[in-house]
Amino acid sequence: MGAFDGALTASRFALTIDGVEVASFGQLSELSSAEAVLDATGRPVAASPRPRVVLLRGWSASLELWSWHQAAVSGSPAGRKGCTLTAYGADGKAVAKYWLEKAWPVRLSMSAAPGTSTQQLAETLTLSCDVMQRLAP
Numbered sequence: 001m002g003a004f005d006g007a008l009t010a011s012r013f014a015l016t017i018d019g020v021e022v023a024s025f026g027q028l029s030e031l032s033s034a035e036a037v038l039d040a041t042g043r044p045v046a047a048s049p050r051p052r053v054v055l056l057r058g059w060s061a062s063l064e065l066w067s068w069h070q071a072a073v074s075g076s077p078a079g080r081k082g083c084t085l086t087a088y089g090a091d092g093k094a095v096a097k098y099w100l101e102k103a104w105p106v107r108l109s110m111s112a113a114p115g116t117s118t119q120q121l122a123e124t125l126t127l128s129c130d131v132m133q134r135l136a137p
Contacts, residue, residue: 008095010087013055015125017083022064023125025055028087031098033132051132053085053100059110059121072104079104086137094137103129 013025036048072079080102087096107126112119 008087009089010095011090012088014086014088015055015083016086017081022068022083023055023057023060023062025057025125027056028054029056029124030054031085031132050128050130051100053098053103053125053127053129053132055085055125055127057123057125059123065105065108065123065125069105069108072106084135097135097137099131099133099135100127100129101131101133103127 010028011026013028014021015023015025031053033051034049036044037046039045068079068081081104083100083103085098085100086094089095104127105125106128107124109124109126111122111124
């Protein structure tokens with residue numbers, strides 16, 4: 001058996017806020033959560049890194065993510081939102097789901113889409129949050 005036998009596969013990742021899908025992505029390049037490193041006495045050597053999610057899609061004309069990013073940059077309370085990230089299989093059924101508590105877009109970047117010979121544009125969203133929790137799909 002191979003290392004990825006039985007692994008989940010996803011073709012779409014949806015970001016939902018207040019029950020409304022605000023963005024859909026074709027690629028998830030990172031979903032991570034880590035614990036602080038402790039010294040021999042059990043005290044943290046450094047602060048715990050925050051959970052991080054990095055998503056990629058074709059550049060959209062929608063201003064939803066840009067507005068959210070600007071709210072976060074300005075320090076507005078509207079910059080932190082509870083949201084759900086759901087991964088969908090090719091059949092359209094949810095295969096994985098995460099709750100992101102007090103999430104905010106720490107980075108929103110636009111570039112040429114990787115691996116394209118034309119100037120197709122890509123949008124990369126990097127989210128951080130206070131708490132990440134895996135849910136049943």
